[in-house]
Amino acid sequence: MSAPEVTSARRAPALRLLTAAALRLWYLLALPAALILLWWWAGAVSGMYYLSSPDVIAATFAEVWFGERFLVDALPSVARLLGGFALAAVLGVALGVGLGLSPRLRALTEPVLEFLRAIPPPVLVPLLMLLAGVSTGMKLLVIVSGCIWPILLNTIEGVRAVDPVLADTCRCYGIGRRRRLTTLILRSASPQIMAGLRQALSIAIILMVISEMFASSSGLGFTIVQFQRSFAIPEMWTGIVLLGLIGFLLSVLFQLVEKRVLAWYNGVRAATRGE
Amino acid sequence: MTAAMTDNAPATPAAGPTAEAGPSRAARATSRLGTTALGLTGIAGFLLLWEVVPRIGLVSADYLPPASQVLVALAERLTLPRLWVALLDTVIGWGLGLLIATVAAVVLGFAVGSLPLLRRLTASTVEFLRPIPSVALIPLAVLLYATDIRSTLLLVVYAAFWQIYIQVLYGVADVDPVAEQTARSFGLGRLARIRHVVWPSALPYVLTGFRLGAAVALILAITAQLIIGSPGLGKEIAVAQSSGAVAAVYALVILTGALGVIVNIGVRALERRLLHWHTSVRGENVA
Incomplete structure (x- = not known):
């Protein structure tokens, strides 16, 4: 920061802070506000049946989702999503560490895993419906079997890439298996694991919605399709908005967790870049 | 911002066979051959498992x-x-x-x-x-x-x-x-x-x-x-x-x-x- 800036900051710190905040707010809200206005205008001018105007959607949103439906449809869906994701994370990391540490096992399973990963997860919905019927278990299974692959394969890559010098050092100092696993292996693989988890999270949302759209009698996906089939257009839009909000919130939450977990890594990177 | 950047960009590079400094070309070729063999064994084992599980009735053949x-x-x-x-x-x-x-x-x-x-x-x-x-x-x-x-x-x-x-x-x-x-x-x-x-x-x-x-x-x-x-x-x-x-x-x-x-x-x-x-x-x- 140069000298004149410092003095001006000293002269009127409150004013400066206020302008900076106002500018940030402007950058944050200008485009969204413009887009909503545009939406409004388009809805009013074109008179398109499918384009509900934002105020109608907002009013309907409160009506539709603040009530029983939130408890019956939305909450269980999100719970399944998180449960499936957590299960896939535990399984993926555990298997990934095992496979990553053993080159032979890796060579044995790699082609099969690459193939299984390449299957687009949504096709597992009809398949698992055959195996497990239409049940909560099936929906969980769909989510787990779809989002385990990025976690598993990224964990394997991360474990493989553990710095050999660090590994040797651990061995020299006689550090036990468990310590080695928690402080060395999982730590150094964590950037990759987090990248895998992030991919898995977006797949998990897709699969939650699809498993409910394809075969179910409750849940978010089912409700939204139901609205669309009965041409309840504003209600359908509220469903889309709710799914969008869930996606957005989960991604924000994930970023917060990631920032915490990878604080050391970002610090190291910043240091090597000389910042 | 940095967190997002690090993970999206080079964290998942083309995960091809990284060139590991092997002792000699011949040795590397044999180890690669071994890897391929193991991989093929894995595929065969997977198919075999898939064949056997429904046949012995662990999972009904109607579903699998x-x-x-x-x-x-x-x-x-x-x-x-x-x-x-x-x-x-x-x-x-x-x-x-x-x-x-x-x-x-x-x-x-x-x-x-x-x-x-x-x-x-x-x-x-x-x-x-x-x-x-x-x-x-x-x-x-x-x-x-x-x-x-x-x-x-x-x-x-x-x-x-x-x-x-x-x-x-x-x-x-x-x-x-x-x-x-x-x-x-x-x-x-x-x-x-x-x-x-x-x-x-x-x-x-x-x-x-x-x-x-x-x-x-x-x-x-x-x-x-x-x-x-x-x-x-x-x-x-x-x-x-x-x-x-x-x-x-x-x-x-x-x-x-x-x-x-x-x-x-x-x-x-x-x-x-x-x-x-x-x-x-x-x-x-x-x-």
Whole structure:
């Protein structure tokens, strides 16, 4: 920061802070506000049946989702999503560490895993419906079997890439298996694991919605399709908005967790870049 | 910001066989041969397990037909023109959607990325729109386009666009300032700078985005066909499932997997070809 800036900051710190905040707010809200206005205008001018105007959607949103439906449809869906994701994370990391540490096992399973990963997860919905019927278990299974692959394969890559010098050092100092696993292996693989988890999270949302759209009698996906089939257009839009909000919130939450977990890594990177 | 950057960009590099410093060429060849053999053993073991589990009744063969039956069903289907039409529909929906998304993302990404004001203005909107799962648009697609290929395209483009766009933004931001200033000193104009400095620096990111986008596009193409019923492999799966042709469902799932593998391999090859000059491909150590 140069000298004149410092003095001006000293002269009127409150004013400066206020302008900076106002500018940030402007950058944050200008485009969204413009887009909503545009939406409004388009809805009013074109008179398109499918384009509900934002105020109608907002009013309907409160009506539709603040009530029983939130408890019956939305909450269980999100719970399944998180449960499936957590299960896939535990399984993926555990298997990934095992496979990553053993080159032979890796060579044995790699082609099969690459193939299984390449299957687009949504096709597992009809398949698992055959195996497990239409049940909560099936929906969980769909989510787990779809989002385990990025976690598993990224964990394997991360474990493989553990710095050999660090590994040797651990061995020299006689550090036990468990310590080695928690402080060395999982730590150094964590950037990759987090990248895998992030991919898995977006797949998990897709699969939650699809498993409910394809075969179910409750849940978010089912409700939204139901609205669309009965041409309840504003209600359908509220469903889309709710799914969008869930996606957005989960991604924000994930970023917060990631920032915490990878604080050391970002610090190291910043240091090597000389910042 | 940094967290997002580190993970999206080089955290998942082309995970090919990294050149490990082996003792000799012959030894390396034998070890590679050993790896291939082990891999083949793995595939054989997987198929064997799949064959045995339903045969001894661990899982009813009604729900999990043995591998041999599925493979026979697959071979039978492969002789039908209907399947090839569906496959073509899927590939067209995927390819066209990916093409539209790539062009839009690269053009917009370069425009927004090189103008800081635009970038700041759009940041909040992008951060909000990006995580919206594109399956949320399914009802809208149905209302607008019914089972037309356009409903597939809507989902594919929306999903693939963000993957590529974000990478392009990172790529444009990652241009080496020294190279940029050098180009300026040599009197290169804006367009020439984009062509000779920004484009090559951003290309690895563009291709990473393209690779992620290609995989997501395939997922969404098949999803649209499965749920909406637009023509393609997904629809075939839904039809087979509702008509109780269990072996056919498995056969089609294997086919989509094969398609996925081909897409992965193809994109990796493209990456290696276009980035033959880049360190990640030349095989030097990239941290």
